[in-house]
């Protein structure tokens with residue numbers, strides 16, 4: 001058997017009968033052999049995964065994977081794994097050691113509207129190079145204005161303002177640069193037809209190990225990867241919260257065929273920017289944060305429209321109570337602390353009351369198609385038409401920056 005040692009990058013197809021050795025990376029936690037085999041899904045290249053140490057088969061017999069995906073997967077892992085493939089016959093063996101993830105240095109940004117400009121600001125402030133495109137007339141000038149505006153508020157910038165303003169290249173057409181990027185963050189319009197054809201194009205023209213994340217706030221990626229034939233396993237949602245250069249949350253939402261290696265790489269990438277990503281394990285409309293927001297808002301609308309509380313006092317229950325705590329400990333930890341450090345106690349103690357409240361809420365569920373909407377609008381406008389909205393927004397933004405800076409001080 002001929003043996004060749006090779007770097008993974010750029011390798012497309014193993015020679016029949018040859019064995020390839022490669023290494024890959026993943027940090028933070030151990031990769032179990034059985035878990036490793038889960039990374040290799042798809043169909044096209046038959047392999048069997050064997051633990052070199054024990055000679056045991058650790059994958060289903062004749063497990064099939066697209067070899068390019070497999071190699072890309074190897075490339076983005078963070079444990080060192082020595083692997084051997086015998087093409088056609090397919091033997092794959094692993095050893096696991098810890099090593100560091102290869103860094104993402106250059107990001108491609110597609111679309112520089114509200115979200116794309118804010119992502120660009122964050123990427124640049126964290127020392128990344130950015131290649132950015134948007135076909136709208138005047139988009140480059142608007143991006144420069146946004147970058148200047150965002151600079152003072154970005155927590156923990158790693159570069160000078162000069163570097164921040166000069167480390168990006170605005171291009172009319174990104175195709176010629178797709179070979180230079182290590183990750184793409186897409187921020188185009190939220191339209192299925194648009195994302196479907198854009199992703200087909202990006203998938204076909206970007207090296208297959210490059211992770212492609214969409215900022216989509218509602219469209220699950222399974223709906224727009226339908227024409228991606230090269231490597232849809234590297235596509236997922238990286239849904240930020242506006243503005244992404246400030247709010248730490250990113251919802252990482254893989255589709256069913258997204259490779260675990262890419263999910264891990266996305267989580268690591270966002271963490272490296274000081275973000276607080278969460279993994280949404282299954283696609284669900286609204287992902288997580290917007291569902292929680294919808295649940296709270298639906299009850300708020302119900303209470304205000306029923307005249308139980310004024311719109312102003314409704315907001316106060318959040319800003320002077322629930323919201324204050326929730327910025328520091330989420331609902332689950334808040335319940336646990338409320339149960340004297342014991343979630344079970346909280347559930348057993350307050351569960352019956354909670355059930356009564358929930359039953360009543362279901363009885364009074366807010367109907368978005370009823371006249372209650374007009375009543376709600378009238379009651380909200382009574383209050384907000386008297387308020388100085390500009391002042392409120394400025395004060396909110398300033399305090400938000402202070403809060404985020406204070407929360408991120410220890411974490412970056």
Ligand SMILES: NC(=O)c1ccc[n+]([C@@H]2O[C@H](COP(=O)([O-])OP(=O)(O)OC[C@H]3O[C@@H](n4cnc5c(N)ncnc54)[C@H](O)[C@@H]3O)[C@@H](O)[C@H]2O)c1
Pocket residue numbers: 110111112113114115116133134135136139186187188189190215216217218239240241242
């Ligand atoms: N605005 C929010 O609060 C928010 C929050 C989270 C996620 N998102 C998501 O982020 C994405 C962008 O939203 P936005 O609010 O920034 O929209 P936006 O309308 O402000 O920006 C979209 C940009 O895409 C550009 N564009 C159009 N065709 C393009 C192409 N072929 N290539 C590159 N750019 C192109 C447009 O010129 C525009 O500048 C959407 O998917 C949206 O759902 C928005």
